[in-house]
Amino acid sequence: MSESPVPHEPPIYRRIADGLRARILSGELRDGDRLPGENALMAEHAIARATARQALAVLINEGLAVPKRGSGVYVRLFKPIRRHGSRRLSREQWGQGRSIWDADTRGRTFSVDRVEVTLERAGEEVAAVLESGQVWVRRRRYCVDSRPVQLATSYFPAHLVEGSAITLPDTGPGGVYARLGDLGIPPAHFTEEVRARMPGPRESALLDLPGGTPVMVISRTAYTSGGVPVELNEMVLDSAAYVLQYDFDA
């Protein structure tokens, strides 16, 4: 039916990864357990080292395992955070004093650190999006279950938010969107642009990323009902910690 048929039998490294994954998900291998090493996999399956490494890389990329330098690969059970695009940003979330993040972290330990709030001259791209040369910038890191999972940098046009709690480390109940509402410029429309790339060294360090883990980058712009841009938020996410979900109608 095709000139270039694609083989469907999964390659050996993937079958090995499937087996290890099944042992993790069944509970036979637990959080913190050491996985069979490259040598053990080579001997057990009569495969090359590169193949064994590929099998382990599958689990590392899926966020089910983490390599520790010089000591092997360990099970790391961390249920990915389901980040729900539209629902989490709906008015019913931030209209009632709940933070956006709540929707993502039910039942999980959640923290923010490295909060930094500064007034800055906007870079070229930020100035173009926000139509403003001076911006208030909020930088912070999010952790879930003690693991750093996201770096976020939000930019606000200075002339719109000057004097509000958006310029303070603690923005109060409902967070920055509630404060934008107080100012009479609540967000009505959001655009999110999603990309993926490898992290820079600073991102790797702050997110404690194992080698070979990409990041997802979400650039979110919030607009008022009149189309005025009121926030640009650049988020850098550990790709092994997140599933982004977007729902929409035909």
Place this chain on the structure above:
Amino acid sequence: MSESPVPHEPPIYRRIADGLRARILSGELRDGDRLPGENALMAEHAIARATARQALAVLINEGLAVPKRGSGVYVRLFKPIRRHGSRRLSREQWGQGRSIWDADTRGRTFSVDRVEVTLERAGEEVAAVLESGQVWVRRRRYCVDSRPVQLATSYFPAHLVEGSAITLPDTGPGGVYARLGDLGIPPAHFTEEVRARMPGPRESALLDLPGGTPVMVISRTAYTSGGVPVELNEMVLDSAAYVLQYDFDA
């Protein structure tokens, strides 16, 4: 204002990357031109090889440059494809004999190859999502401007689509969504789940990915207005070729 201030001065590798990017975007360096090599960057900026490599890696990750084995790093101008989540899936797109892809590739050369259509027993996950043990599977690869950019595998419940053009290589005008409409089960609601990870070797080969380029994986499920799942589409995207855009209201 913070206990752990984050430095804002961009690191040297990033400033070098910024300079090279500016030369590319200004047109001084053109498509196919060779970028300064590691040795040249080391000499010019008095930096270590690892730093020079990081600077080049930034441009490679951004999709502006591509390494060629043993010969250096070359400019590759490829305007990322803006994949518009909600608009491209709106009824006005597929209701009028236009394919979904049209919206993404205006003015660009577009092709599909490696089309393969088979009847298969569903794997565990697919069966769970589609509530069906037998599935028609459509595999294909998308290229834009002759560059492979996406692998896609769509699954359809066999009992719903049997006998329709969905089981043929050419699905006719409007594609599979128009055919689902003909069958009286048009998609009314979509859920997309987005992840990023490193590619497997088969994905690397089929997408012709340079080393260190992650893929984005989109799992899209289409439901009828009655909530019946009619398609699961697993897409694997070259992350350097795409920006995913999602728009939604507060």
